[in-house]
Amino acid sequence: MTTGSSPPRLFPIFADLRGRCVLVVGGGTVARRKVAALLEAGARVTVGAPALEASLKQLADERRIEHRRGRFDPNWLNDAWLAIAATDSVATNRAVAEAGEARRVWVNVVDDAGQSSFQVPSRVERGPVQIAISSGGGAPMLARHLREQLEIQLDESLGALATLLTRQRARIRARWPELGARRRFFERVLRGAVPSLLRRGDHAAARETFERTLAEDASDSRGSVALVGAGPGDPGLLTLRGLRVLNEADVILHDRLVSAEVLALVRRDAELIEVGKQAGWHHAPQETIHALMLEHARAGKRVVRLKGGDPFVFGRGGEELEFLHAHGIDFEVVPGITAAVACAAYAGVPLTHRDHAQSVRLVTAHCRDSADALDWRSLAQERQTLAVYMGVAGLPQLRERLLAHGRAAGTPFALIENGSRPQQRVITGTLAELPEIAQAHSVVSPALLILGEVAALARELHWFGSEPLSTVASTSADRARESLPQAA
Missing domain, CATH: 3.30.950.10 (Tetrapyrrole methylase, C-terminal domain)
Known part of the structure; x- marks a missing residue:
């Protein structure tokens, strides 16, 4: 359990509850909503309460849930992986939380973050794709607002796209065993016609297009370098093109003055190499930066040379492009907002x-x-x-x-x-x-x-x-x- 006024920093996790016992304490409307979500996830649900509202009673009569009649008994937790306290009794909810803590069972107390050891996030679902939003229990209305915004922005066809890619996962991995080539294949699919065909409901044409893309010999083993301006520090000032290039990069050579907030936007499996210069101290000579760009690009990787501000305003971007041009390396420049x-x-x-x-x-x-x-x-x-x-x-x-x-x-x-x-x-x-x-x-x-x-x-x-x-x-x-x- 957590205490204090600040919400805890939670570790996000998606739990596989298929066939696992989850205890819900409470038999009212709130409990009914929690039970419905748990059944969708395949959990084996036990509801403990003196009485059940009509929908829960019907589920119990159909033996889709188990009903344990009476007031909360800590022994109800013996087989549980998770528990949810959804009663209108503060004392009962506290008893469930304390019993769960003693048995190392994760407990969520509805609308009481301080008593909870896990939170149930707001969710956006598109088939197998789920986006979970949590404020740590401190601002549930904000989480709900963000969920509503995402519901508007994310097309329903994402579910069909995720299902297609999931079913073809083994074939994709066999066709493109190397991670970089496989990532580029996914980029071609996601930027191509498949998503729009699914959006129109033309699933047959989407599958045909997917098969053609999978059969193409377009691994493109040549590496490249992008000079990207990160701006002065505020991540909101990074351009959309800059963000896309960061998310495509295999290796990022970044200055010391690129802010941590901008670096947090890069793809998590990208290799980050600090090569920055600061007044009075040169961490990496320019020749070393040139050598690193050449090494990784010749290895077939997408390299981003990430600079504070703009690459062409006191960023030695011109020298770096001259070097890349002389060695036959493909390059592009993504301008940034210069410090001035x-x-x-x-x-x-x-x-x-x-x-x-x-x-x-x-x-x-x-x-x-x-x-x-x-x-x-x-x-x-x-x-x-x-x-x-x-x-x-x-x-x-x-x-x-x-x-x-x-x-x-x-x-x-x-x-x-x-x-x-x-x-x-x-x-x-x-x-x-x-x-x-x-x-x-x-x-x-x-x-x-x-x-x-x-x-x-x-x-x-x-x-x-x-x-x-x-x-x-x-x-x-x-x-x-x-x-x-x-x-x-």
């Missing part, structure tokens, strides 16, 4: 604005060449927005260069740490005090700097997470500003 767009949006900062900024520049603080290669005079112009990637370590140098080339000391900035994620922080101020404010708030990577007149809108237009912070570090910051070069 996503983080600015989640901070309420428009990158362009008719009154404040007519252009936006994307800059990285970790260029291949030195900072001297940048056109600082152009970057320091007013009425434009600078989005600086990976720039936490270089903020003092950035400030010095921009001020020296004419950017006003009072130019607003917004530093966005962990943009789009639940722990997002936005720190605001002016260019003159940028490094000191960042240090005062211990800003760490991943963080994006937005510099320009539009950054001042963060305090007014913020909508996600906490309000922006803007505390100046200390009087030492004032002394630091006094020693800065004057803006030209």
Whole structure:
């Protein structure tokens, strides 16, 4: 049994109850519903109650259930695999739960999650396909709402499709013994005409199409690589194409900054390999990443190179495509929402604005060449927005260069740490005090700097997470500003 106000984290399981004894304590309407579901699952049902409502009595008379007359007796649990307490007596339900705990029999007390050792989920059924939804017993109405939504979205023909694939399982495995080839066969079936034919009720044509697909020699042993942008962290910002490619991948080479929530969306049997880079520490050299892509693609696997943000915005995606092209590996690119767009949006900062900024520049603080290669005079112009990637370590140098080339000391900035994620922080101020404010708030990577007149809108237009912070570090910051070069 569980206690406390938070619902437990349950382990989902589908139980085979065929021929197994399940005890239902209670003889009323709620018990009748539970008995009906158990009989559908093939359980051998015993109902214990002083009296039964009419439908249950008929089942007992037909010997489809066993009736044990009287008040609950713990010995009723002796042969049970599961038990359901469905009475209107709190004391009786508690007694069933306690007796089950003592005998290691799983007990569900209807509408009492705290007394239950298992929950009966809301279910959506399409033939042999079942989708179970549980809130841990804490929010049953939410589970019911989700079930109603899925009932609308999932076509009834899914049951016929599942039945067809189940009956042909042995033939499919014999035809495609290797897992990757078998997965690709299923993808051809599910994306082909078979589902739509079943939806129309043309079962004969569906079987013929299935047989043709099964006979095709289309294992396609060639591997491929997809460069996929994961966005800044919020899994809701992943594109639909990106999600589909993740679910088709055999191997995923991912950056350190790809969020755990995005990684949770990948297929469970895919191989995950972390190859990320973070400021000040390169976990895997680019040459190693190239070698891994080539190795797995030549082994016939579908490889996803999963990058935070967008592969073509400071993601070295161009270099990786050049490598793949040179080695004859098939590839595709799935764009992601780059950090400048996503983080600015989640901070309420428009990158362009008719009154404040007519252009936006994307800059990285970790260029291949030195900072001297940048056109600082152009970057320091007013009425434009600078989005600086990976720039936490270089903020003092950035400030010095921009001020020296004419950017006003009072130019607003917004530093966005962990943009789009639940722990997002936005720190605001002016260019003159940028490094000191960042240090005062211990800003760490991943963080994006937005510099320009539009950054001042963060305090007014913020909508996600906490309000922006803007505390100046200390009087030492004032002394630091006094020693800065004057803006030209």
